[in-house]
Amino acid sequence: MDSSTKISGNCVNALPAPPPPRRLLDQLSDRIRLKHYSLRTEQAYCGWVRRFILFHNKRHPREMGAHEVEAFLTHLAVAGRVSASTQNQAKSALLFLYKEVLVTELPWLDDVESAKASKRLPVVLTPEEVQRLLVLIEGTAGLILRLLYGTGMRIMECLRLRVKDVDFARGEILVREGKGFKDRVTMLPNTLTAPLKSHLARVKALHDEDLAAGYGEVYLPWALARKYPNAAREWAWQYVFVAARRSVDPRSGAVRRHHVEAQSIQRAMRNALHQAAISKPATPHTLRHSFATCLLESGYDIRTVQELLGHADVATTMIYTHVLHRGGRGVRSPLDALA
Incomplete structure (x- = not known):
């Protein structure tokens, strides 16, 4: 007799079929x-x-x-x-x-052999080029790109910022779970304090509207949603740069307001590069490279720059010494010394 059936008295009860194997x-x-x-x-x-x-x-x-x-x-x-x-x-x-x-x-x-990646120097914008670029970008995209240049964050680190991660009193930004799942602290530029506060006031009003409409939850990592059931609706856990519309979480199916998409920031920078007639193949990540190069040119210690960027090895930070805006490897030409 089939193992999926069970005889009880005069009747045969069919046992539930085992679930099909997952794809x-x-x-x-x-x-x-x-x-x-x-x-x-x-x-x-x-x-x-x-x-x-x-x-x-x-x-x-x-x-x-x-x-x-x-x-x-x-x-x-x-x-x-x-x-x-x-x-x-x-x-x-x-x-x-x-x-x-x-x-x-x-x-x-x-x-199995790995492909050998080419070792290329990063693209870097001069301070004058950065100024020409940023003056053309307003709104949320402009604020995000200014933060990238002013803090050295990666674009996704910036987009995933929560309200609680911005400390106006100390002038700091806490970058949570950066590359390699590491936290670090970077500075909050003084010139962005007022614009960021104004931006957060608008986001707070949007969050209040979502709460009134029965929404207002935000994605929480790991098991925090179960550990703190009310945290998803709290203001401190909301994204700093929220999307204009609510969307459906592809994993849970919950309707939430996620953060801004990286593609929109990349598109805004690409358009500004064209308007500013800057021919370098720059992306939002280029602003991180430019941040590091500018600090080294200003005389900051390379270990300090390494800590701000979140590099595990100082050798990674050393690559910026090759693109300092003082000639090859930052060395002054002997011909200039004669002049």
Whole structure:
């Protein structure tokens, strides 16, 4: 008799069928969330695993190994002409799949070659170029870009700022869970104190409207929503730079007001670069490079700059010594000395 049935007296009771096994990509998403990776990482890893499976005619990854992984990475480099960093991201996604989801401990996992990334100097804007750029950008985008240049934050660090992370009394900004899940403190520029206070007053009014309409919750990381049930509605936990509209959380389905999208800030800077006739391939991250270079040019200690940027190794900060605006490596030419 079928194991899914049970005989009781004269009747046969059907036991509930076992739930169907979860799809591989769902298992991958579950594991990524368990490791507390970001939504962007989850989307990227799932995308690479999907492409890997389709590339090999929908074969299950458990049936494949080093040869198939290398063939896929080679295809990306040769036919797709992707950059080394993109190829390495695809490799990381596949290794995560095999190690964390399929729990496959095979010796070839660590032997798959990584693409060698080019060592390039960062693009840096001069203070005059930054001034020409920022004068063309107003509103929230202008305030965000001014903060990036004035604090050295990464764009997502800035967009994820909470109200409680801005300390006007001490003139500080606490950057939570930056790269490598590390916290750090950076300065709050004096010139941005008044504009930021005015901006927060407008955000507070918007938050009050959301609360009156039955909304007003914000995303809370980890298990804080369960630990502090009322924190999601509190003003201190709201994002400093909120989106103009409420949206649906792709993971939980909750309707919330998220932070501003990075693409809108990138678009605003791209338009301003065109208007200012600046030919450098600059992005919002370029303002972080310009912040570091300006501090070094002003004579600040490289260890101080390292701490403000949140670099784990001072060697990472040393790259800015190669782009100081005093000639190659900041060295004065002997010809100028003769003059």
